Amino acid sequence: MxxxxxxxxxxxxxxxxxxxxxxxxxxxxxxxxxxxxxxxxxxxxxxxxxxxxxxxxxxxxxxxGKFARVVRSIGHDKRKDAEAIRYHYDVSNDFYTKFLDPNMVYSCAYFEHGNESLEVAQIRKIDHILKKIQLRPGQTLLDIGCGWGALVIRAARQYGAKCLGVTLSENQFALARERVAKAGLEHLIEIRLQDYRDVQGQFDRITSVGMFEHVGLKHLPQYFERVNNLLAPDGLVMNHGITSTDPDNGETPYGGGEFIEKYVFPHGELAHIGHVLKAMQQGGLEAFDVENLRRHYALTCALWTDNFEANADDIRVLAGERRFRIWHVYLAGCSYAFEQDWISLYQIVCGKAGRSSAALPWSRDYMYQDKAAAAPSLGAH
Known part of the structure; x- marks a missing residue:
């Protein structure tokens, strides 16, 4: 009763x-x-x-008595990784516009006070990343998993960098190229439909935002080794990604990880921050700065969920009832998981071990200087 x-x-x-x-x-x-x-x-x-x-x-x-998190071993290769990316990201670009900010940034936002709009917080996140790696005019930037191009557009327009963005999603590739052309930045930005492992050359700066979750636990050392090989001798890297809070790299508890594996992110694996730092060192990289943005991602996912629910009718038309339900559970569940500290989000600035630290100031104050204040738009809708 x-x-x-x-x-x-x-x-x-x-x-x-x-x-x-x-x-x-x-x-x-x-x-x-x-x-x-x-x-x-x-x-x-x-x-x-x-x-x-x-x-x-x-x-x-x-x-x-089933408190233990499940630890899976998942095989990864270029074909499987491309299929997994297409499964998640090639729903339709219109689908993502219904819950992302106008610039279509699909990763953790960065809030100064917690009451900013999603759009402002996403631009602030991009600036936070680019300031952390001390991006300068004329430097070359590789963005691994560039999404719809928001970061490279900001890096080229506001910082004067020469950018290469790579993605495995055909939908992202097409729209990112369109947005770059619309922004008039084709002379500074190239977008490729390419695996990061096939990129050649070296870059002054490398960003990987929301991508390394797809690499696989066993392949993290090789991932960081490849990033190291792509990095100029005095270059800097920003690795921004979701981590497990289980020291044994276990899944989200109470069956949450099983749901995500089956319906949302095939082959996705989350590593504990300790495992990430170890793999980074094995790949020849040294971590210079580590920041936890867990509560920022909880709020980001909550705002995505609000947008998703506000556009429920349109999303059902675009994606169908079943996919609507998958994403409804996924977005709200991720917000809850971040709130409960089941999963976390770390930004790690790193460089070649023993070499790249000279590119950084002695204190962290430079990260919070308003060199490129958050603007209302990236200008590439």
């Missing part, structure tokens, strides 16, 4: 009696799959849905 006078925040409806099995053995994976496949109907705000589902999962798994 519910004696509360308040209406329920979340309602779970079972269209068929057989769906009760999902509630008898609940986990984030099982209940998420049941929602996606239409076996159960859930009404309520996404953040409340995730909290309730997590409470059910925790109760069930506690009773069964």
């Amino acid at each position: 519910d004696l509360s006078s308040e209406p329920p925040r979340v309602t779970i409806r079972l269209p068929r009696a057989s769906a009760a099995r999902y509630l008898l053995t609940p986990s984030l994976s099982n209940l998420g799959a049941a929602y996606v496949e239409g076996a159960i109907e859930v009404k309520g705000a996404a953040k409340d849905m995730i909290a309730i589902v997590n409470a059910l999962a925790r109760t069930s798994l506690k009773a069964e």
